[in-house]
Amino acid sequence: MSDFVKVGTKADIAPGKPLVHDFDYDTVVIFQVGETYYCIEDVCSHQEVELNNGRVECDEATGVCRVECPKHGSWFNLESGEAMNLPAKTAVKTFAIKVEGDDILVEEPDPW
Ligand code: FES
Numbered sequence: 001m002s003d004f005v006k007v008g009t010k011a012d013i014a015p016g017k018p019l020v021h022d023f024d025y026d027t028v029v030i031f032q033v034g035e036t037y038y039c040i041e042d043v044c045s046h047q048e049v050e051l052n053n054g055r056v057e058c059d060e061a062t063g064v065c066r067v068e069c070p071k072h073g074s075w076f077n078l079e080s081g082e083a084m085n086l087p088a089k090t091a092v093k094t095f096a097i098k099v100e101g102d103d104i105l106v107e108e109p110d111p112w
Contacts, residue, residue: 004098004105013037013104018052026109028095031056031078033065038078039095039106044069046088051076 007021007030019030020042029042029052042052049071056078058065066075066084074088081091096107 002108002110004096005108006103007106008104009102010099010104011102016056019104020052021106023109025111026093028106028109030097030104030106031065031067033058033078036065037097037099037104038065039097040067040076040078040081041093041095041109043092044071044074044076044088045083045090045092046072046074051092 008019013019013030013032015032021028027042028039030037030039033056042050044051049069051067051069054067054070056067065078067078068075072087075084076092077084081094083089083091098105
């Protein structure tokens with residue numbers, strides 16, 4: 001079971017201002033939407049493009065929030081990592097996240 005690692009504090013992140021953190025084996029990005037935080041791998045599953053500067057939007061009817069790859073426009077579900085449209089076909093990794101006081105902690109990626 002992976003450990004949770006502090007990646008920053010609430011002051012380091014805001015809606016529209018994601019937080020990027022480098023682990024040894026993965027770089028992750030945390031997005032804040034309202035009071036909710038989502039953590040995904042910071043690389044598109046189509047090509048090696050960072051997702052941290054992608055557009056984020058939520059469907060008010062379903063509550064599904066997603067980020068758009070800035071290169072070719074695939075959207076990824078921020079909760080599940082699912083690729084929602086082509087050209088990306090596979091999900092990006094997601095990571096458990098929790099808040100303790102002002103600290104933001106992310107489940108450390110496995111080294112494989
Ligand atoms: S690099 Fe992300 S959709 Fe192509």
